[in-house]
Amino acid sequence: MTSERRERRVGLWLIGARGSIATCVAYGLAGLRTDLLDPIGLITACEPFHSLDLVGWDQLVIGGHDVCRRDLTHSAGELVKSGILRQDLVSANTAEASRFEARIRPGILDGPDVGFADMDPKSAELGSLAPREQVAAITRDFEEFRAQENLDRVIVINLSSTEVFQREKEAWQSLPEFENALDREENQPASILYAYAALRAGCPHVNFTPNVGASIPALAELAEEVGLPHCGNDGKTGETLVKTALAPMFRARALRVLSWQGYNMLGNRDGAVLSDPGHCESKLANKDQALRSILDDDEMHTHVGIDFVPSLEDWKTAWDYVHFEGFLGVKMSLQFTWSGSDSALAAPLILDLARLTELAAARGEKGAMLHTAAFFKSPLGGGTNDFFAQFARLIDYAEAAGR
Ligand SMILES: NC(=O)c1ccc[n+]([C@@H]2O[C@H](COP(=O)([O-])OP(=O)(O)OC[C@H]3O[C@@H](n4cnc5c(N)ncnc54)[C@H](O)[C@@H]3O)[C@@H](O)[C@H]2O)c1
Known part of the structure; x- marks a missing residue:
């Protein structure tokens, strides 16, 4: 010390x-x-x-x-x-x-x-x-x-x-x-x-x-x-932070994640740059791969959308819908909304x-x-x-x- x-x-x-x-x-x-x-x-x-x-x-x-x-x-x-x-x-x-x-x-x-x-x-x-x-x-x-x-x-x-x-x-x-x-x-x-x-x-x-x-x-x-x-x-500051904290829970309880759909809205300059498809591809590559590697499941459907909403300024809102299957084949869902100041x-x-x-x-x-x-x-x-x-x-x- x-x-x-x-x-x-x-x-x-x-x-x-x-x-x-x-x-x-x-x-x-x-x-x-x-x-x-x-x-x-x-x-x-x-x-x-x-x-x-x-x-x-x-x-x-x-x-x-x-x-x-x-x-x-x-x-x-x-x-x-x-x-x-x-x-x-x-x-x-x-x-x-x-x-x-x-x-x-x-x-x-x-x-x-x-x-x-x-x-x-x-x-x-x-x-x-x-x-x-x-x-x-x-x-x-x-x-x-x-x-x-x-x-x-x-x-x-x-x-x-x-x-x-x-x-x-x-x-x-x-x-x-x-x-x-x-x-x-x-x-x-x-x-x-x-x-x-x-x-x-x-x-x-x-x-x-x-x-x-x-x-x-x-x-x-x-x-x-x-x-x-x-x-x-x-x-890893926002939606991916929450995802990589929640995904281990599904894995630990042997629940099968069927789909993980995420949608982000942001209004700052980063959002303006990401509204161009060529720039956005760099971001999406990183966001998707973290979840797949934790759940180790190539079958799972995942999608991350990012939209530029100028009036939100530096605030980002992410909405995630997790569709999962439990015992008896029962399908359930978890949803979260994250609103954070990126900077x-x-x-x-x-x-x-x-x-x-x-x-x-x-x-x-x-x-x-x-x-x-x-x-x-x-x-x-x-x-x-x-x-x-x-x-x-x-x-x-x-x-x-x-x-
Ligand atoms: N805020 C978050 O939570 C978060 C999380 C992960 C990654 N990031 C990344 O951090 C970066 C910065 O985010 P920000 O919100 O501060 O963006 P910003 O647009 O406010 O700032 C980026 C700055 O970089 C400058 N710039 C652009 N190209 C440059 C270059 N080639 N050389 C030097 N400067 C250059 C721009 O002029 C701008 O001033 C982005 O790539 C973003 O994706 C942000």
Whole structure:
């Protein structure tokens, strides 16, 4: 058990720095530092994590990339209007927000833009460079952040918009093949270039999005080679969290799930991006697979629908209908409705993941952080999607780290 925190300064580089989750992370962190907020929803503020030598809120510095120029006060204003951020929290932290704003650099645009207002033309320029040049530009930003803020470590966290679904490429299968593809100037999704640049620059990587990121064999190999921890993909914050907590109950009681039909409505920018079928396919692939793997049943009918309903703003409603069969062949059903603020659910997970990733890096761990599976819809390194089994693994990890 540790009573004193190590001296350190840790940078969190957020890809998608002007987005809703990043904004909630920035104001949330400021609120935690000044005791304007209670650490609700943060598991690292509870035992057995609390006794570990985790990085403190005041030891974290944030910066990041974005492809649009929407300023943070605008993003914060949207969240105040939706009843998610408190006005007093925003007003008390304008100076802190300006410092974060000054550390945001133009990111690399992935393919055609997804129709956001105020795209940064520099991002379009960067996105049109050869992949090696894009990686060099991103790397310069990481290095400048590290030097200017005198950081001991930079953790790169991808919070950017969902990219268009990509089929696996031959060049993703090994690191030499991937680096050859970069030399041949073969285009790669931005999330992969960010992850590659991060790992090559010595930064642990967290992918909270459904984007490919570091999930390809080539980057798994790179993480091992450079000795860095990484985790992902796609944060488990709402409907999938409930599904992966309920599905083990059906399995444990030997009830046969016949159909699991889910329907999501959301109104934020993520919802607007997901209203495009190409972008939505990335999300649906992750949502469906978690349930199938827990119930281990290929016969079961499952379907997840996602619709964009602008008036809902940052609030998401999911309705799930579970049709199941019990003894005597009797068919029954369970329904649930989940209404949550996506960004308020996601932001504490980002802070927890930042602390756990820093801990793993300080302990010299490398490769996929299997103990963080409870945070993701498609955990890197595989394993069960059963939320309770995943959480038990995390607790075991924390207890072992505290000994
Ligand atoms: N909120 C949740 O509960 C939740 C759960 C799981 C996953 N996610 C994922 O997290 C991501 C962020 O969600 P959000 O609600 O903050 O979305 P958002 O649209 O508010 O923010 C995304 C930001 O990323 C920026 N961006 C887009 N492409 C970029 C690129 N190539 N480089 C740098 N920046 C880029 C956009 O300009 C935008 O500011 C999405 O991919 C979403 O699917 C969210």
